[in-house]
Amino acid sequence: MATGSGRYLRYILFAFFGITILYFISTSSLPSYTQPLTEAAGKLSWDDLSKLHPHPPPPPPPPAPPSSEEKPKTDFDSIADAFHNDPLRPKVSNSDGNSRLDITPVPSTQLSPAAPGERVNATFVTLARNTDLWEIARSIRQVEDRFNRNYNYDWVFLNDKPFDETFIKVTTSLVSGKTHYGQIPTEHWSFPSWIDQKKAEQVREDMRRRKIIYGDSVSYRHMCRFESGFFFRHPLLHQFEYYWRVEPSVELFCDIHYDPFKFMKDNGKKYSFVLSLYEYVETIPTLWESTKKFIKAHPEHIHPDNSMAFLSDDGGDTYNKCHFWSNFEIGNLDWLRSQPYLDFFESLDKDGGFFYERWGDAPVHSIAASLLLPKDQIHFFNDIAYYHVPFTHCPTGEDLRLKLRCHCNPSDNFDWKGYSCTSRYYDLNKMRKPAGWEGQV
Numbered sequence: 001m002a003t004g005s006g007r008y009l010r011y012i013l014f015a016f017f018g019i020t021i022l023y024f025i026s027t028s029s030l031p032s033y034t035q036p037l038t039e040a041a042g043k044l045s046w047d048d049l050s051k052l053h054p055h056p057p058p059p060p061p062p063p064a065p066p067s068s069e070e071k072p073k074t075d076f077d078s079i080a081d082a083f084h085n086d087p088l089r090p091k092v093s094n095s096d097g098n099s100r101l102d103i104t105p106v107p108s109t110q111l112s113p114a115a116p117g118e119r120v121n122a123t124f125v126t127l128a129r130n131t132d133l134w135e136i137a138r139s140i141r142q143v144e145d146r147f148n149r150n151y152n153y154d155w156v157f158l159n160d161k162p163f164d165e166t167f168i169k170v171t172t173s174l175v176s177g178k179t180h181y182g183q184i185p186t187e188h189w190s191f192p193s194w195i196d197q198k199k200a201e202q203v204r205e206d207m208r209r210r211k212i213i214y215g216d217s218v219s220y221r222h223m224c225r226f227e228s229g230f231f232f233r234h235p236l237l238h239q240f241e242y243y244w245r246v247e248p249s250v251e252l253f254c255d256i257h258y259d260p261f262k263f264m265k266d267n268g269k270k271y272s273f274v275l276s277l278y279e280y281v282e283t284i285p286t287l288w289e290s291t292k293k294f295i296k297a298h299p300e301h302i303h304p305d306n307s308m309a310f311l312s313d314d315g316g317d318t319y320n321k322c323h324f325w326s327n328f329e330i331g332n333l334d335w336l337r338s339q340p341y342l343d344f345f346e347s348l349d350k351d352g353g354f355f356y357e358r359w360g361d362a363p364v365h366s367i368a369a370s371l372l373l374p375k376d377q378i379h380f381f382n383d384i385a386y387y388h389v390p391f392t393h394c395p396t397g398e399d400l401r402l403k404l405r406c407h408c409n410p411s412d413n414f415d416w417k418g419y420s421c422t423s424r425y426y427d428l429n430k431m432r433k434p435a436g437w438e439g440q441v
Contacts, residue, residue, distance in 0.1 A: 132248045133171075154175075159182075229346070271377065274325075276324050307373075396413060
């Protein structure tokens, strides 16, 4: 019995000494991980966090049980408030008297550092309705994430109706530059006085029966006429020299590591594209006749080094229907405001084809650029990957796609397919086609 008691006593002594040794090890010899963790978190220290709340509150009293009318606010809520609200700014009231937090978006400079170098006097421009909000929001995120978050260019939004509060609030929160909102003047979005309304109505009905895309749409015709001859005259665009047109529901597949606006200006480019194709012949049966009438009336406007061969296979007698797809374009606003372009548009406008047929702004812009500009002022952006239903421009060349972190499928690239006119553009300008183009024909 005594032997057993001695054994138990030894076990107790060993356990006591073991616990004592572990205590001294844990309190004196373990390294501190505070600094490495702080460095891993981007040098964020507790002092930095305290600056978000300059006057730390006293220790809170024991929490009272929540009433049925209020929910307890957790520490996670406090942390979220610290990053999304300025604690020094009080709550404000809505017009109905209900209080709300005055939330301030995080400045773009905190999201991504600005790229070095000067900025061009340029803007993005979008024609949109209030109902297009979530489609254009998607496009804005594409442009911001792939390019503008580092350049912070402004954005102009135009609508034939007033923009509502939700559209303005959401789009402003997404754009890293300033946003501008304008309503289109009635005279730029209506039938001009010389249009025979009855004739125009009969044309729309005929196109409806023939199932021509947008053939019976009045608003589509107003849009095409506005984009052809008026968007660049809007007062909000008077201050800018270059524009980049962005449509709802587009996608940019690759990073853009330089400033396309600056490229355009530094290299004297006036118009650019990423997709080209043939126009629906049923929508423009007399467009080329109107164009030839303009050429005859204004030979002084036709540049001697023009791109007629892009438009015609017989020296200008007929139109082959090739055009640059204008839902993506980066261009010079001063060129569109020039007398040659204004004379061209006004000549077409008087002929009435925007309403008696269904002339699109894409062939109008393309014909104008091809005839009024020298060839070297039109540019193809192979490195800007782009999608607008149903066509994709995915840069030709694997090395380029990898460098630009592209996520497009090269087999979807439209450039070298039979219905594309991009190959014609390369041949006209005696340009070497990118490596690998033969495999995408």
